[in-house]
Amino acid sequence: MVGRVTQTTLVRDFLSHVQSLQSRTAEAQEHVQTQKRINQPSDDPGGTARVARLRSEDADLRALQETVGFGLSVLGAQDAVLGEADALLTRAREIAAQHANGLNTPGERQAAAAEITEIERALITLADTTVAGRHVFGGLATGSSPFVQFDDPGFDPNAAYTGTSEAFHVRTGRDGVTTRLTTSGDQVFGDAILALDVLRSNLEAGTVPTTEIDEIASAAEGLRLERASVGARSRTLTERGQEILRGIHTAREEIGEIEDIDLVEAIVDLQRLQSALEATLVSGQTLQQSIVDYVRL
């Protein structure tokens, strides 16, 4: 404090303290009302930047979550198809084995040929399964079937699949992580369709099945391997889904830690400032005292 104090000094100091308290009170009120520490970038510039990045991460993780769900539905459909296809091939093997000894009648062979035909048709139909109009063994393309149907005029068991050989990948993690969702239709079903067709035409011609049994067995083994691969990718996706969920939770927690106020602390601050303001205003009464009250000239 300087030596000489005048009315102006006293008033100016008083007003400056009041204004400072009022401004801090207004700030504290804003914190309590919005429940946020950061209402504009200047409240915490570093925190603002971190929150922006965390929000971005959260948005990306939620987008990835949707993709994981989509991926699991596609892989799930493939798994169901491969299970049913395995059953079909098992039945075909039985029939082939029954007729391998050459002791059946032509009538029995014709009946067997008819059944194999049905199995072949059924397999091709299964292979053509769609999820939301997209062929799960045809690179997830929409539109007409990538498989030539058995009854189509140009049906050739060596080239039943006319769709894309490219696999369909989806992004399932940050930093460029992708998951393969499809295997090309001819890779999965090509051997099986061919083996069934050879068996069918031999039975129709009356030839005794010989190598067909092993062909079908090996095709079935191929389907099982593919099913195992689908299962593995499914499990990976499920795990990734859990990771993503944890990531979202962590991001939101961190955002909260940076952004949110401690309500109790904020209310206590506000009350403290209000008392200080009240006390200061009361002290303003001393401004009214001066020598004029005491001296009579």
Add this chain to the structure above:
Amino acid sequence: MAIFTPLSIGRSALLAHERAITTTGQNIANAETPGYRRQTTEFASQDQAQGFGVRVVAVEQAIDRFVEAQLLRQESRAAGAEVRRDVLDRVQQLFPVEGPSVGGALDAFFAAAQRVADRPEDLAVRGEFLARAEELAARVRALSDGLAREQRVVDDRLRGDVDDANVVVQRIASLNVSIVSAESSGQRANELRDQRDAALLELSEFVEVRATERENGSVDVELESSGMALVIGADVQELAVEVGGGGLDGSPVADVGVKLASGPVVTLPGNPGGRIGALLTLRDTDVADRSAELDTFALALRDGVNAVQTDPAARDLTGAVGLDLFSASGAADLSVELTDPRSVAAAIGTNPADNGNALALLDVAEAPQAGLSGATLGDYFAGLQAAAGNAARSAEDEAAVESAVKSSLEGRRDAVSGVSLEEEFTDLIRFQRGFQAAAQLINVSDRMLDELIGLVR
């Protein structure tokens, strides 16, 4: 004659004390007048040759020249810091932390791209992607527009301040004339000087000035930064505004200069300080820089996305080669060129169900951009927002500091020049007593004369 000496002493005392009471009265009346500096009556005793008694030598103002000069400088700094705080706070409000923002739109754009990568043949999904692109472009344009408007507001304030400053400059010159004529008789024109110093303080809010007093009492005022004169005695060189370069909104901004007595306007060479100086810096550096950074962002977005879209192996749903998604020469005109959802090039190769190019677009979100010195798009924009926040925060802190320093200097000035009613009242008592005593002296002299005359009769 010696018999009249006590009478004349009494008379001189009466007049002197009356003058002192007048001065005290003036102080009391002007205790709250802004810029008023308390006055004291200087008595000097008269010796035998001068006829004894007391004389009022001068009515002095209590002034600390050093503090006054510091205060003049500090007024400029505080005014400049305050306007800087206000404008930078408005600029940071263009980067809100809650609600719709460029950052949010950028995230939504890439989330929509992820949907396209999952369902490349879905027209609705592609349409949504284009809609998100439009939203992003619109927000960037809005932010650019906001910055341009803020710059225009600053420029308008600048022009207004130049006009206001000139009014004060004229006032100082006319006060110079009044003071010179009032003081030609030998008496200091204290009240006029108070007014002139108040005017100088007002002027220093606008620009940083220094004042030099001449022998005849008039004051020359120069710009501190360049030495260019605004007031020379009774003559004035006003601040003037000239048409300058283009602002962010395309219209020209104001160049500030001094209109010389000889005619031409000379542009100010440096920053004149005060509000005008602060506004110039805000307009040409702070706001302009932020806008340039936003332009850089817009161009990097355009280039990053278009590079993927127009990849030679990329194809859209119709099998055609991909076209540019964004067009921009800066942030102000960033727009989406494609309207047909089928024209988004999501595939690599001719299979329309392929999503290779859509996956490549997703990589852009996390890829370091050459145009952004290796930062990703999201990080760069977050950096812009943080920079706006930092600038506003620093300006706030600086304004508080400058204001505190100013307050402290004002306190020191008041300690010297301010009126203390306690002091004046006690002075009033003193001089009243002195007046009473002088009146008694005259009484006594009067009776002495009566005696003398009575003797003669």
